[in-house]
């Protein structure tokens with residue numbers, strides 16, 4: 596049996612499970628081995644400072660910006676991201692980008708985003724993986740900077756920009772000052788999907804809801820408040836969850852204690868994501884494997900995460916219907932180790 600371009604797998608291999616990748620940062624979007632092969636001869640990938648917590652992570656991230664600012668590197672990186680996604684059974688990837696990081700390299704954030712949009716279009720055509728762009732508000736900057744990000748998002752809404760997020764340190768940096776910027780984005784039909792509930796607890800998730808979030812990147816610390824968990828389920832707010840990232844950045848002490856299973860049991864829509872493969876060393880497939888083994892999620896629950904990812908992806912109805920049918924088909928195959 597085939598559903599469009601999908602053919603029925605013999606076993607429930609996680610690679611064969613169609614999925615969307617909704618929480619992924621451009622500067623660290625690709626498995627290191629894949630990116631290193633793609634950029635061979637174009638420069639040396641920055642080393643990762645293992646075990647250095649958030650500070651080490653941030654240092655490596657900044658070095659990745661310098662690495663990707665070199666001429667022509669956007670084309671290489673988008674191509675590698677699309678190839679990597681296709682190899683892992685990803686049908687849609689939403690890359691969080693910050694064109695303002697590349698203002699000096701490209702002359703303006705507009706020119707940088709134009710180069711990104713062009714690279715994304717080419718990679719989509721080459722690898723048959725749909726790519727969406729999320730423009731990221733830096734929550735540590737003044738509201739005027741957020742308005743500029745939304746101006747750019749609106750200018751490129753017909754060229755692949757589908758959402759507006761927010762990143763950087765949650766602590767002491769609430770989203771409420773950016774309410775008008777997020778409202779302009781959602782009024783124009785863009786998804787509002789900020790980071791929240793990662794370094795700060797339930798108040799941060801409520802803060803994200805107050806600015807119109809319909810997806811939240813992480814959001815896992817909502818688990819500390821039962822009323823909030825019930826609200827997320829009732830309002831169908833999607834959490835784009837990254838278990839390994841949460842462990843490596845100290846949000847939860849170990850994967851076994853990750854709240855993904857409890858959130859799913861409470862009917863909160865959750866997706867599985869890698870966050871920063873180049874730096875954290877995990878891919879989306881690794882995260883599905885971890886959910887299956889360490890978190891002991893059933894294949895039904897894994898399929899539920901995949902269905903949610905497709906449901907919240909900005910794909911056309913036909914593409915969604917095909918992917919959802921293929922997920923049903925995957926569940927009908929034999930267990931992977933039987």
Ligand SMILES: [Zn+2]
Pocket residue numbers: 618619620790812870
């Ligand atoms: Zn993230």
